[in-house]
Amino acid sequence: MxxxxxxxxxxxxxxxxxxxxxxxxxxxxxxxxxxxxxxxxEFTTLASLSETVSALIQLAVTGPLLEQxxxxxxxxxxxxxIACVIGLALGIAVGMSRTVWTYTMASIDVLRSIPSISxxxxxxxxxxxxxxxxMVIVVYVSxxxxxxxxxxxxxxxxxxxxxxxxTFHLSRPALLFKIIVPSALPNxxxxxxxxxxxxxxxxxxxxMVGNPAGLGFGLVFSQQAIQPAQAFAYLLVIGLxxxxxxxxxxxxxxxxxxxxxxxx
Amino acid sequence: MTVLMPTQKTAANASVSTPSxxxxxxxxxxxxxxxxxxxTARRRIIEGLSFDVPKGQFVCILGESGVGKTTLLRVFGGxxxxxGGSIELDGAPVIGPPKAAVFVFQNYAASLLPWRxxxxxxxxGLEASLSKAERRERALAALRQVNLGERVNDYPRxxxxxxxxxxxxxxxxxxxxxxxxMDEPFGALxxxxxxxxxxxxxxxxxxxxxxxxxxxxxxxxxxxxxxxxVVLKGKPASIGLDLLSSLPDERDQIKTKETPAYLELRxxxxxxxxxxxxxx
Amino acid sequence: MTVAEKQDRKPVLSDTQARxxxxxxxxxxxVVALIVWQMLASKAYPYFPxxxxxxxxxxxxxxxxRLQPALLTTLSSFFSALFVCVTLGTALGILLGRxxxxxxxxxxxxxxxxxxxxxxxxxxxxxxxxxxxxxxLFVVTLTSIWPILLxxxxxxxxxxxxxxxxARVFHLRxxxxxxxxxxxxxxxxIQLGTQTAAPVILIIVLLVEILTQVSGIGxxxxxxxxxxxxxxxxxxxxxxxxxxxxxxxxxxxxxxxLRNFENPAA
Numbered sequence: 026m027x028x029x030x031x032x033x034x035x036x037x038x039x040x041x042x043x044x045x046x047x048x049x050x051x052x053x054x055x056x057x058x059x060x061x062x063x064x065x066x067e068f069t070t071l072a073s074l075s076e077t078v079s080a081l082i083q084l085a086v087t088g089p090l091l092e093q094x095x096x097x098x099x100x101x102x103x104x105x106x107i108a109c110v111i112g113l114a115l116g117i118a119v120g121m122s123r124t125v126w127t128y129t130m131a132s133i134d135v136l137r138s139i140p141s142i143s144x145x146x147x148x149x150x151x152x153x154x155x156x157x158x159x160m161v162i163v164v165y166v167s168x169x170x171x172x173x174x175x176x177x178x179x180x181x182x183x184x185x186x187x188x189x190x191x192t193f194h195l196s197r198p199a200l201l202f203k204i205i206v207p208s209a210l211p212n213x214x215x216x217x218x219x220x221x222x223x224x225x226x227x228x229x230x231x232x233m234v235g236n237p238a239g240l241g242f243g244l245v246f247s248q249q250a251i252q253p254a255q256a257f258a259y260l261l262v263i264g265l266x267x268x269x270x271x272x273x274x275x276x277x278x279x280x281x282x283x284x285x286x287x288x289x
Numbered sequence: 290m291t292v293l294m295p296t297q298k299t300a301a302n303a304s305v306s307t308p309s310x311x312x313x314x315x316x317x318x319x320x321x322x323x324x325x326x327x328x329t330a331r332r333r334i335i336e337g338l339s340f341d342v343p344k345g346q347f348v349c350i351l352g353e354s355g356v357g358k359t360t361l362l363r364v365f366g367g368x369x370x371x372x373g374g375s376i377e378l379d380g381a382p383v384i385g386p387p388k389a390a391v392f393v394f395q396n397y398a399a400s401l402l403p404w405r406x407x408x409x410x411x412x413x414g415l416e417a418s419l420s421k422a423e424r425r426e427r428a429l430a431a432l433r434q435v436n437l438g439e440r441v442n443d444y445p446r447x448x449x450x451x452x453x454x455x456x457x458x459x460x461x462x463x464x465x466x467x468x469x470x471m472d473e474p475f476g477a478l479x480x481x482x483x484x485x486x487x488x489x490x491x492x493x494x495x496x497x498x499x500x501x502x503x504x505x506x507x508x509x510x511x512x513x514x515x516x517x518x519v520v521l522k523g524k525p526a527s528i529g530l531d532l533l534s535s536l537p538d539e540r541d542q543i544k545t546k547e548t549p550a551y552l553e554l555r556x557x558x559x560x561x562x563x564x565x566x567x568x569x
Numbered sequence: 570m571t572v573a574e575k576q577d578r579k580p581v582l583s584d585t586q587a588r589x590x591x592x593x594x595x596x597x598x599x600v601v602a603l604i605v606w607q608m609l610a611s612k613a614y615p616y617f618p619x620x621x622x623x624x625x626x627x628x629x630x631x632x633x634x635r636l637q638p639a640l641l642t643t644l645s646s647f648f649s650a651l652f653v654c655v656t657l658g659t660a661l662g663i664l665l666g667r668x669x670x671x672x673x674x675x676x677x678x679x680x681x682x683x684x685x686x687x688x689x690x691x692x693x694x695x696x697x698x699x700x701x702x703x704x705x706l707f708v709v710t711l712t713s714i715w716p717i718l719l720x721x722x723x724x725x726x727x728x729x730x731x732x733x734x735x736a737r738v739f740h741l742r743x744x745x746x747x748x749x750x751x752x753x754x755x756x757x758x759i760q761l762g763t764q765t766a767a768p769v770i771l772i773i774v775l776l777v778e779i780l781t782q783v784s785g786i787g788x789x790x791x792x793x794x795x796x797x798x799x800x801x802x803x804x805x806x807x808x809x810x811x812x813x814x815x816x817x818x819x820x821x822x823x824x825x826x827l828r829n830f831e832n833p834a835a
Binding site: 043045046047048049050053070071126127128129130131132133134135136138139140141142143144145146147149150151222225226229230233234240241244245247248251253256257259260263264266267268271272 | 590591592593594595596597598599616670673674675676677678680681684685686687688689690691692693695696697768771772775776779780787790791793794797799802803805806807809810812813814816817
């Protein structure tokens, strides 16, 4: 995405505020409020901004919102970390060995083509409505982008760098950790970011369909109870979770990996 | 088959062509043949090549683009395998990259690690064998040798092409190799940088006593640099010309290039490349 | 002494080789796993029926006349959503890529929409629009359009000024410039974005069907799962897997064709 150049060490602060975009957001929000007030009688399921905000506050203070938020964050983040570790380890195993790649890559392609949502049904059947089901789904589905990105990054290592490792007689572990992994790092970081988005999305979906806990459950519950203000509130919170985790990841990567040039 | 054409040479150079106790053989290959490609596209690139290099000699292998110079050098360096014949470095057969040789690549940008500083790049060959302090010492010394003492903590992207190539040379020198294999290292640089690096390379070779096999398609470069000139020619390629340079050790980019000896060598080489000289 | 014939043991391939499809031998682990599963499955593991049962369950479903309508519904949702995503995504991508003010205007909304976890929109959409085809289309588009939009946007931003100058020199009208210069230039990014978006479209279509349980393969899966007919669930999951594979392969293939069209020498 195009961003204004960040100068100096203030990588976290924007160098200019996007007034235009901000204006549109304010405009849309205002429109939303006006529309829901004037059309309110026709669209009973449209909640206004003010209703959404008050529902949000009520849910947070007296309701289960905060526990649900904590639950979803917990599952999404821990599942993501596990998925990254698994994806990285397996990715290295497959990427580094031509034999392993030849005899597994087609299977990997097939498995990852199975829509993740179908697997939710299998998980539901095997693990029932439980936290285990949610975790299994999050880990299984989120490790695919990580696995594929690692394999891709490793296999795209420049042959010149491989030649360098050979002429300087680097051991295989040295080759892996000093040359191949750093070279594949941009790919791996993109994989981690995709993995994170998937982890959050799948946690929410698993909660909507399976494990009666977390933000996803809250959302579905309010929809079925026909509480539009609450449903909107949950949607807002979920959207903010997705947006902020993504923003934090990108900021951390940009700040931490200055030497590589543009990555995420 | 090797064709040795005696030319005017100074007494100092005369002893360099044949091995002796003072100049043992660094490198030798016998009846080397190299094939590339697979299946129906397999072609013999190099045929029946035999070649001896005494220690401390600076050999330039000259040839037109596509003749197989890089392939040959890669085979010498153990980065590619030959289909026949034998290669020995310091008496031991070459199977895979030999410990005593280092390859210097043409594409310096692609062979330096962009995430490491110049210093850390130079250290890469030393990390397996030396302690941190010793590594640092050696790497710093190597960088100073190529006049990059001020830039040790810069990243490759912060350096010019000429500097990056010097980092690569420092990296090669740091491991103290017996044999340096250089694949058109100055090919991607501008003329002025190339000329100053050529002078520097000759100086480094004299100081370190390294044996260098340097390939290029640039006749002037080869005449300026080499103690010995070899022309690779033909399909499949073999040695078309192998002679010792008649130029003195001290060489200058301006004065040397005006001497009759230089012009004569240059003429001979051009004729060989154009196909009018004697060939095996 | 001869030089040993040593195969280059490089673990990597050149970029073009890396993109080549994986050899079919790689299916071995899956085939072996299925065979082992078939042999070990028994009544003791009701949730792990043998693969043969899956096929039986699917044919039962087909015989009952439930499979084809469901498949048709899912496929029609998929293709209509694909069409909308590609056309809208391309149009918006070009708009945002070529107009800096538009881009800044919609910037924050783009960021928020792109990171929104896909499934969360569904319950709210159901509240607002009910269980309708348009609701499905709306939800799927909202969640899956991003890869296409963003890829096209980037490509549109990077169209070489020289090409646009050519259009000006030949006095092409605005519409002609769009269709004859701009669109072909961003075509690879459309393909790339669609390759990423299509699997997401399939997933969201199925998700909507599972959640709303009105029609489609998703509904059949949810029904089978809630009545613990495990063989049917596995069979349907494999069916969706086959759909996913067809989608992935056909898009990879178009990518391959496109690359060869642009660089016939490669």
